[in-house]
Amino acid sequence: MASNYRENFDYSDAIAATQDAAERQQLLYERQNKIDAEGLAGKVPSNEAVATWNGDYQPYSVPSGSSGGGSTGSSSSSSGISALTQLYQAAEQARLQRFEAARERIQQQLSSNLTAIENDYTAGMTQTDINARQSAVSNEEKLAALGLNMGARNATATSGAAESSRIALDNQYRSDLNALGQARLTARAAARDSAANQEAALESDYYTSAESAALQQAQAQLAQYNADRDYSISLAGLTGFLNGTPTMSWYNYQLSANTAANNAAMQMLSLASDSQAMAYEQALNRWKTSGYVQAGDAAILGVPAGTPTADVSYRNASLALQQWKAGYWY
Helix, strand or coil: CCCCCCCCCCHHHHHHHCCCHHHHHHHHHHHHHHHHHHCCECCECCHHHHCCCECCECCCCECCCCCCCCCECCCCCCHHHHHHHHHHHHHHHHHHHHHHHHHHHHHHHHHHHHHHHHHHHHHHHHHHHHHHHHHHHHHHHHHHHCCCCCCCCCCCCCCHHHHHHHHHHHHHHHHHHHHHHHHHHHHHHHHHHHHHHHHHHHHHHHHHHHHHHHHHHHHHHHHHHHHHHHHHHHHHHHHCEECCEECHHHHHHHHHHHHHHHHHHHHHHHHHHHHHHHHHHHHHHHHHHHCECCHHHHHHHCCCCCCECCCHHHHHHHHHHHHHHHHHHC
8 A cells, every 4th residue: 555645755844835724734644644654753843843834944853864854953063062952952842742732731621611611501401491391381370370271382372362471481482592502602712712812822932932942052052163163273272283274383383393403404514514624624734744644634635645745735725724714614
């Protein structure tokens, strides 16, 4: 047997979007069939709640992932906002249950009042019939005392007095019945009006509470979002990354580190140059003192060991030392 609802169809959105009363009722009917068939009661908003939805105004929603055409709220990447959403959804569900329970009590009270009215009406009809019969008997006795006969009840009256008496009794009976019927209608209308007023006040309170809760939820989520953002910014100040992206502080730190490394390298090069110049000068002094290049200084001076000071290489080495001092040492 084919199901009397559409399986892959979001009934809640369709109900909130339509303004046609007949279409809305048909959608609600199919949605209830889906809830009953798939055991979704308590997992998605009831039809009583969804029936009040209009456009984006949906005072009760369920978490993402539930089926049955329930509206789903926007998911948040923040666990704090998600927790807040769950708390407000639980509160909204409890408020909806209280609302439905109160409305059920109003309907039960209305049914009780209407039953009492019908019982009073039935009792009144019975008493009216009793009163009519008693009046007829009393009139018969009065006419008999005057020597007149009332006549058979379904036959023609035997006298003008009897006819007048019958008409008076009939008019009184009909008047009593009319009064009873009017009182019954008035009482039923008053009972229904009272129930309608109570439901209207109940719905007004419910929607006011729902709107207030929605505003509080938005404010709480905004506060949580700001708190999460401030925490992320504080954490970014420590780690140098915001949501996986390097911050300007991280770039400045890297620039400072690179600058320090370059300075250290330049300093090491400067020290190396100073040390090399000193070694060169000491080797040149030993060459000058001994008159020839010693074997250990040949590599430093770049000339063969045993080269005399009279050689042109000595003059070139002395000139190179002076240039070295002028460009690197001082």
